[in-house]
Amino acid sequence: MAFPVIIYSADKSRGGILHKILKRNGLSTLWENQLSQTQAAVLTHHPEIFIADIKNALKNEIVFLANICLKLQGAFLIVIGGSVDINTFEKQVSELVLENNLRLTDPLSPELIVSKVKEVLSLREKPLQAQQTDLEIDLKQFLKL
Amino acid sequence: MALPDKNDTKIVAIVGPKGGVGKTTISANLAIALSKLGKNVIAVDLDLGASNLHTLFGIRETKASLDDFVLNKITNLPDIVMNTDVNNLRIICGGNIPGIANLHYNKKLKLIRNLSQLKSDFVLLDLGAGASSNVVDFLIIAQDGVLVTTPEVPSLLNAYSFIKTLIFRRLALHFKQIEQKELIELLDKARDFESYPKLKTMEGLIEAVRSINVAAANSIRNFLTNYKPIVVVNRARSEKDADTGKVLQNLMNQYLSIKSSIILSVHEDTAVGIAVTKLKPVLLAAPRSLFAKDIEMIAQVLVR
Ligand SMILES: Nc1ncnc2c1ncn2[C@@H]1O[C@H](COP(=O)(O)OP(=O)(O)OP(=O)(O)O)[C@@H](O)[C@H]1O
Ligand SMILES: [Mg+2]
Numbered sequence: 001m002a003f004p005v006i007i008y009s010a011d012k013s014r015g016g017i018l019h020k021i022l023k024r025n026g027l028s029t030l031w032e033n034q035l036s037q038t039q040a041a042v043l044t045h046h047p048e049i050f051i052a053d054i055k056n057a058l059k060n061e062i063v064f065l066a067n068i069c070l071k072l073q074g075a076f077l078i079v080i081g082g083s084v085d086i087n088t089f090e091k092q093v094s095e096l097v098l099e100n101n102l103r104l105t106d107p108l109s110p111e112l113i114v115s116k117v118k119e120v121l122s123l124r125e126k127p128l129q130a131q132q133t134d135l136e137i138d139l140k141q142f143l144k145l
Numbered sequence: 146m147a148l149p150d151k152n153d154t155k156i157v158a159i160v161g162p163k164g165g166v167g168k169t170t171i172s173a174n175l176a177i178a179l180s181k182l183g184k185n186v187i188a189v190d191l192d193l194g195a196s197n198l199h200t201l202f203g204i205r206e207t208k209a210s211l212d213d214f215v216l217n218k219i220t221n222l223p224d225i226v227m228n229t230d231v232n233n234l235r236i237i238c239g240g241n242i243p244g245i246a247n248l249h250y251n252k253k254l255k256l257i258r259n260l261s262q263l264k265s266d267f268v269l270l271d272l273g274a275g276a277s278s279n280v281v282d283f284l285i286i287a288q289d290g291v292l293v294t295t296p297e298v299p300s301l302l303n304a305y306s307f308i309k310t311l312i313f314r315r316l317a318l319h320f321k322q323i324e325q326k327e328l329i330e331l332l333d334k335a336r337d338f339e340s341y342p343k344l345k346t347m348e349g350l351i352e353a354v355r356s357i358n359v360a361a362a363n364s365i366r367n368f369l370t371n372y373k374p375i376v377v378v379n380r381a382r383s384e385k386d387a388d389t390g391k392v393l394q395n396l397m398n399q400y401l402s403i404k405s406s407i408i409l410s411v412h413e414d415t416a417v418g419i420a421v422t423k424l425k426p427v428l429l430a431a432p433r434s435l436f437a438k439d440i441e442m443i444a445q446v447l448v449r
Contacts, residue, residue, distance in 0.1 A: 076445075100449075102441060105433045112435060115384065115410070116442065122391075123407060123446065135298070136392045142302050144339060145400055 003030040003045045005117060008038040008065065009053035014108055018051065021110040027117055035064045042068055047075050049120055051113065054081040054089055055106065066092040076120045077101035080108060156261065156268045157447060158284050161293035162303035164274035167379040168192075168293050170417060170427070171440065172271035173201040175291075177428040178437075178444035180233035184266040187226060189237040191283060192273040193248060196239020202229050203424035204238070212240035214259075215252060222259035231429070235265070253282060261286040267447070276310050284311065289447060291375045294393070296386035301393055308374060309401060312347075316365060327357050347402035369402050377443060378410040386410070407446060411439040 005022060009015030010033050019031040030045065032038040042050060050072055052065050066089065069077055079089055083105045090103075102116060139145075159175070161168040169192070176188040190198035190211070199207055209225040212218075219225060226235045248256070260268065260283070270287065272280045284290060294304040313332065320328040331353055335344040343349045347369065355362035374397075378390040387410035397403040416434035420427040428437050 100445065102438060102445070104438060109435075112438060115387065116438070119409060119442065133392055135301075135389060136395060138298055139301060139305065139392065139396060142298070143305060143396075145345065145396070 001028070003028055003041070004048040004121060005029040005051065006038070006041050006045060006047040006049070007031040007051040007053065008035070008068075009033060009051075009055075010057070010061075011053060011055060014053055014055065017108070017110055018053070018113065021114055022117065025114050025118070027114070027121070035061065035068075039064075039068050039071075042071060042075075046073060048124055049076045049078065049117055051078045051080065051117075052089075054079060054085045057081065057085055057088075059088065062089050062092055065089070069093055074100065078113060078116060079103045080106070080113070082106050154261075154263060154265055154268055155289065155447070156270065156287045157289045157291060158270045158272055158287035159291045159293065160272050160280060160284070160307070161274060161300075162276050162307040163294070163300045166274075166293050166295050166300055167411070168274070169198055169201060169271050171291070171293055171377065171379065171411065171443075172269050173198060173426050174428045174437070174440045175443055175447075176234055176236075176267075176269050177231055177426055178441045179267050179269075179447065180231055181428075181441075182444055182448055183233070184448065185233050185235075186267045186269065187235045187237060187263055187265045188269045188271065189260065190239030191270050192239055193279055194241065194243070195273060196241055198271050199236060199238045200424065201421070201426055202231075202236060204229070204236070207238040210238040210240050211256075212242050214256065215240055215242070215248065222256070222263065226263075239271075248279065253279075257283060257286055276307050281311065281314060289373075289375065291377055291443065293377050293379050294390075295380045296378055296382075296389040301389060304376065304393060305396055308397060308403070312369075312372075312401060312403075315368065319364065320361070323358075323361065325358060325361070328354060328361060331357070346400050351402070366402075370404065372403055373405040373407060374403065375407045375409065375443070375446065378408070380413040381410045382413045386413075409439070409443055409446065411443075412436055 005027055007018055015031050015033055019029055022029040030041055032041050054062055086103050086105055159168050159172045172188055176186045180186045190196040213225055226237055229236055270283055292304055294300045317332055334341045335350045338345040351362050351365055376390050376393055378387055381387040390408035394406050394408050397406050412435040414434050414436035416431035416436050417427055420430035423430050
């Protein structure tokens with residue numbers, strides 16, 4: 001099975017929360033807590049979205065992650081962590097990576113991440129034929145459709 | 146209308162058929178988000194007669210504005226481009242002289258031509274509310290349109306009607322150019338689709354056009370395929386609010402055959418009001434706010 005969303009978080013509780021909430025929202029997500037496995041996962045699954053949690057990450061961890069990011073091939077990158085971590089990260093990555101990403105500074109907001117992940121995924125797929133909602137019925141009535 | 150020479154500038158029109166939905170707030174902050182991505186940006190206040198973009202940047206004194214251009218005090222639009230405190234970001238302040246909203250057609254044409262010749266990576270046009278010619282005439286030079294709505298029914302209805310008006314305007318223009326009277330009449334019937342139910346959907350209309358002129362039908366299809374409006378649902382308080390954009394997307398798909406609309410949302414955020422009282426754009430006053438992150442997302446979509 002290919003995972004459209006891959007998380008790297010060495011932090012059991014942060015990674016766990018994110019993984020759980022994304023799955024609960026129907027988003028097929030893989031969570032890795034080791035760098036080498038993360039790299040392998042990115043290369044195997046070609047995810048649409050890669051979430052890198054770099055809270056309190058060491059310099060060489062960030063360097064490693066930056067290298068993984070270079071292999072993302074157009075995937076959307078969401079980097080989360082403290083502002084110091086994010087500043088360090090920014091210095092590491094090339095502009096190439098910077099064009100297609102969102103950097104979210106702590107406190108961690110799983111809801112925001114879920115909404116952004118959904119937005120990115122829906123941007124990449126064709127418009128879905130949602131079921132008729134009450135709102136849709138209202139709008140159609142007003143528009144006489 | 147003859148289109149001026151193309152350059153590498155991307156012109157983005159921020160429209161919102163309803164007043165007060167957040168066009169100016171989004172324009173100002175989107176301009177900053179783009180400049181943070183390293184793009185050169187010029188934000189233009191085109192809400193003629195009711196300009197306020199500069200106030201969001203904390204600019205109290207507009208040394209030069211569109212008034213000067215309209216009153217012929219200056220001849221070149223680049224002469225009224227002002228620097229801001231933000232790197233890469235410049236602004237053209239709007240005019241406030243009474244009557245500027247009824248800009249004479251030739252003046253407007255001159256302004257449009259000058260706008261299209263501005264040199265910058267991005268030119269953002271903050272337009273006024275409504276679907277008057279003072280709004281839609283400027284859209285002809287825009288490569289991208291950001292349509293701002295709120296999750297409420299009246300605003301969503303306006304948004305749908307606005308897009309439909311734009312498309313019909315395009316078709317009318319095209320039919321006039323190829324001077325085919327039957328097609329122009331057909332378009333009038335489609336406006337009154339209750340009497341002509343077959344013309345209720347764009348598919349129905351395209352079929353009817355095809356029976357008159359195959360090439361015209363193909364060019365409508367071609368236009369719709371390449372039409373990728375960005376709809377932003379602003380002031381979303383919940384996921385349900387944000388999802389109202391999808392309903393709009395469905396209607397546009399089903400009835401207007403727009404297959405590639407892009408739907409984004411922006412949270413309702415107290416950071417916005419606080420920033421206004423500080424006379425500072427939200428992206429500078431509260432760069433980590435939900436609002437700021439949503440705006441950065443729109444910028445990401447625009448630079449793609
Ligand atoms: N996401 C948001 N959260 C909270 N307040 C918002 C948000 N977006 C806009 N506002 C507020 O809504 C009000 C109207 O915003 P704005 O002036 O940008 O709208 P507009 O569409 O440009 O209006 P007009 O049609 O008059 O030009 C402002 O007070 C602004 O601070
Ligand atoms: Mg405004």
